[in-house]
Amino acid sequence: MPVSPRHRILVLGGGSIGRRHAANLSLLGVRKIAVMEPDPVKRAALGKELDIETFNDASGAIAAFRPTIVFVCSPTKEHVPQALLAVRANADAFIEKPLSHAMEGTGELERVAAGRIVMIGCNMRFHxxxxxxxxxxxxxxxxxxxxxxxxxxxxxxxxxxxxxxxxxxxxxxxxxxxxxxxxxxxxxxxxxxxxxxxxxxxxxxxxxxxxxxxxxxxxxxxxxxxxxxxxxxxxxxxxxxxxxxxxxxxxxxxxxxxxxxxxxxxxxxxxxxxxxxxxxEPNRMYLDEIAYFLECVENRSTAFSGIIEGKxxxxxxxxxxxxxxxxxxxxxx
Ligand SMILES: NC(=O)c1ccc[n+]([C@@H]2O[C@H](COP(=O)([O-])OP(=O)(O)OC[C@H]3O[C@@H](n4cnc5c(N)ncnc54)[C@H](O)[C@@H]3O)[C@@H](O)[C@H]2O)c1
CATH class of the missing domain: 3.30.360.10 (Dihydrodipicolinate Reductase; domain 2)
Structure with missing residues (x-):
């Protein structure tokens, strides 16, 4: 399925998995991608390598970039608060595994995310x-x-x-x-x-x-x-x-x-x-995973690995x- 040109995708965390997803989104044809990465050296390198806009804080990035989709690829303890920021701004969200390091906040996320498409990273299901x-x-x-x-x-x-x-x-x-x-x-x-x-x-x-x-x-x-x-x-x-x-x-x-x-x-x-x-090539499973997520977003269909499965x-x-x-x-x- 071709990727809709309306998508504006913000990746939070430009480390190993955030970089992979940003590059894969570009390969899948997403044109508007931005990355938020607090480390200035990594941020500059990513902006240059992928030729994308970069930010240094999550709230500011969401306000300025107005993403339709947020990829949460930050360290695990940031996943729930950042996913909450995303869904409160009416964005759909892909959250890397694990959903969190604790159960606190996961129930609130489930409630606030009602009506949004949320998927938890589960690339092994695509291997x-x-x-x-x-x-x-x-x-x-x-x-x-x-x-x-x-x-x-x-x-x-x-x-x-x-x-x-x-x-x-x-x-x-x-x-x-x-x-x-x-x-x-x-x-x-x-x-x-x-x-x-x-x-x-x-x-x-x-x-x-x-x-x-x-x-x-x-x-x-x-x-x-x-x-x-x-x-x-x-x-x-x-x-x-x-x-x-x-x-x-x-x-x-x-x-x-x-x-x-x-x-x-x-x-x-x-x-x-x-x-x-x-x-x-192992990157194939990550490409298939996010292609599936983008299809769920397009069709407004529930992902088979959502917040309930993540919890x-x-x-x-x-x-x-x-x-x-x-x-x-x-x-x-
Ligand atoms: N599905 C998979 O195969 C897979 C693989 C690797 C990692 N992960 C998950 O992805 C997450 C990140 O892992 P990684 O390997 O990319 O780690 P990493 O350390 O390579 O990257 C994390 C990045 O987040 C940045 N960061 C720190 N605080 C941040 C914040 N508040 N907001 C945004 N970014 C922040 C760091 O500077 C770093 O660049 C972890 O939760 C991990 O479990 C999943």
Missing amino acids: PGPRKVKELIDSGAAGRVVRAHIHAASYLPDWRPQDDYRSSYSADPLQGGAILDFIHEIDLALWYCGPAALLHAAVEPAAEIGLTVDGKAVMKLGHSSGASSEISVSFVKKGYERGCTIEGTGGRIAWEYGKGVRLERKDGSAMEFFPEPPHY AALAIALAARHGNRDCRGRNLA
């Missing part, structure tokens, strides 16, 4: 692996889902070798940690298996890389469908891995990042293999993060 897993689950290819295991690991010090990870938002006790960084995996568990509550969490600090935040966690969820899922995340394990195994009453679905999705019978014999497209994933993440073992059933819809 061909999880997308195929979801399609197979929904088609009943493996029967009714009984158990899921979803895992992700990526070594934080390797994420951006040019920056010191100890000063990143990931290292900040208020808004950092592996559980919030890998909230994609919680979102996928809810997407695959439906609403859930946290039953148990084993969380370990990232002491081996010199941080006090959670570095790895195993979370067990009970879904209202009767299925259970186990989610393992780590940013202290070296290397990169991502994948899942879904066990159903009629078979098994297994996804491995970079390889593809395998559908197996109950006895383990292969039924079908769906390889990852050759030379798949559900956040509630589980926070219960695990804060060692709340007494949340059985609380998050069940």
Whole structure:
């Protein structure tokens, strides 16, 4: 669908993900893009590189640029207050994951955003692996889902070798940690298996890389469908891995990042293999994600990953993060 020329898109936060979205919006044909970035060096570099207008504070940028859409790509603790500024100014909003670092303000955002299109970043849902897993689950290819295991690991010090990870938002006790960084995996568990509550969490600090935040966690969820899922995340394990195994009453679905999705019978014999497209470029999932969001805005249709879904994933993440073992059933819809 061609992008409407009426859109004026303001990106709040010109760091790694804000820069990516601004460049992708331009690739998708959006002509009026501005970025608000408080760091003067980054701001000047972005303005020059992308040839766009830049601002140094969120309220001023919204007043002067009058965006129809705001992309909230600032550090996590800024997401809710900045999304509130956006929807109060009648803009639609794309909010990067996680929705927030705390539940405070998320209910108010839900109320104020009524009538606006709001989507929470969920780029993994647009990756061909999880997308195929979801399609197979929904088609009943493996029967009714009984158990899921979803895992992700990526070594934080390797994420951006040019920056010191100890000063990143990931290292900040208020808004950092592996559980919030890998909230994609919680979102996928809810997407695959439906609403859930946290039953148990084993969380370990990232002491081996010199941080006090959670570095790895195993979370067990009970879904209202009767299925259970186990989610393992780590940013202290070296290397990169991502994948899942879904066990159903009629078979098994297994996804491995970079390889593809395998559908197996109950006895383990292969039924079908769906390889990852050759030379798949990870930026593709971000392009597909924002193209979908722009389509929702155009059609005034609810995004499949809105504030309700963002709150559900956040509630589980926070219960695990804060060692709340007494949340059985609380998050069940
Ligand atoms: N979906 C994904 O794959 C994905 C990937 C990376 C980050 N994220 C999320 O996006 C957010 C930003 O992450 P990042 O990796 O781009 O971080 P980053 O540190 O690279 O960039 C954040 C930028 O925000 C700027 N900033 C600081 N205070 C601000 C404020 N009050 N308003 C606006 N900008 C402000 C910083 O100067 C910095 O340039 C985080 O919440 C993170 O969880 C999502």
